[in-house]
Amino acid sequence: MNNALRQEYFAALGLESWVIRGTAAAAVEPREIPVPVVGSAPAAGSALPAARATRQGTAPREAIVAREAGADWRELRARVAACTRCSLSSTRTQTVFGVGNLQAEWLIVGEAPGAEEDRQGEPFVGRAGQLLNSMLRAIGLAREQVFIANVLKCRPPGNRDPAAGEAAECLPYLEQQIALLQPKIMLAVGRISAQNLLRTDVTLGRLRQQVHRFGAAQVPLVVTYHPAYLLRTPTDKRKAWDDLKFAREVCASV
Numbered sequence: 001m002n003n004a005l006r007q008e009y010f011a012a013l014g015l016e017s018w019v020i021r022g023t024a025a026a027a028v029e030p031r032e033i034p035v036p037v038v039g040s041a042p043a044a045g046s047a048l049p050a051a052r053a054t055r056q057g058t059a060p061r062e063a064i065v066a067r068e069a070g071a072d073w074r075e076l077r078a079r080v081a082a083c084t085r086c087s088l089s090s091t092r093t094q095t096v097f098g099v100g101n102l103q104a105e106w107l108i109v110g111e112a113p114g115a116e117e118d119r120q121g122e123p124f125v126g127r128a129g130q131l132l133n134s135m136l137r138a139i140g141l142a143r144e145q146v147f148i149a150n151v152l153k154c155r156p157p158g159n160r161d162p163a164a165g166e167a168a169e170c171l172p173y174l175e176q177q178i179a180l181l182q183p184k185i186m187l188a189v190g191r192i193s194a195q196n197l198l199r200t201d202v203t204l205g206r207l208r209q210q211v212h213r214f215g216a217a218q219v220p221l222v223v224t225y226h227p228a229y230l231l232r233t234p235t236d237k238r239k240a241w242d243d244l245k246f247a248r249e250v251c252a253s254v
């Protein structure tokens with residue numbers, strides 16, 4: 001990517017004064033990657049504390065781990081489209097399976113579809129999606145190169161936070177997507193995504209800038225701000241840029 005184009009992306013990110021030296025690879029100072037990290041790696045496919053899921057009246061988390069194991073992309077997509085495992089199935093327009101390159105090295109995981117995503121059936125198509133695209137381009141990735149999914153496949157009414165039981169029921173779909181994709185790196189965007197994937201209540205601020213590991217395959221997972229948050233709080237875009245550079249470094253080291 002040439003420098004002028006890269007500067008356009010920084011402008012889109014609100015980082016007009018950022019100066020890039022050399023190539024994309026050289027733009028990040030080489031340094032030791034601090035591999036794991038915060039607590040222990042989550043168990044295969046684990047996402048929410050079982051107790052929280054149980055409180056919501058759903059099956060314990062462990063009981064539904066690997067529920068979708070063995071499904072190929074086509075089968076998985078069909079299962080998601082027909083899913084009635086939680087009450088969000090009665091309020092959605094359609095499920096939002098995820099989109100992108102099935103050979104992607106990067107898996108981006110957001111929270112849940114919003115109104116526009118519910119309408120179009122594709123994640124991150126609204127304003128937050130535009131910013132996400134700019135963030136990806138800033139580290140040399142086209143939207144078409146990555147795979148983008150959410151913790152939830154259905155929109156929570158009024159864009160409320162996902163309930164623990166909803167996330168517990170839905171995460172096996174994401175876990176099977178990860179098993180099929182075998183990404184080199186996962187980027188959790190936003191607190192809800194990070195906390196559900198890492199089974200923690202630790203704040204996003206404390207989860208950033210570390211290499212976490214997800215699931216049996218111990219996929220490296222990096223956490224950054226949600227683009228919708230960055231639209232509301234542009235002063236944190238610079239920290240998001242640090243996270244993206246960090247994630248790119250981690251990916252290059254895998």
Ligand code: URA
Binds near residue numbers: 113114117122124
């Ligand atoms: N926010 C998310 O977390 N995911 C989407 O798909 C859209 C907005």
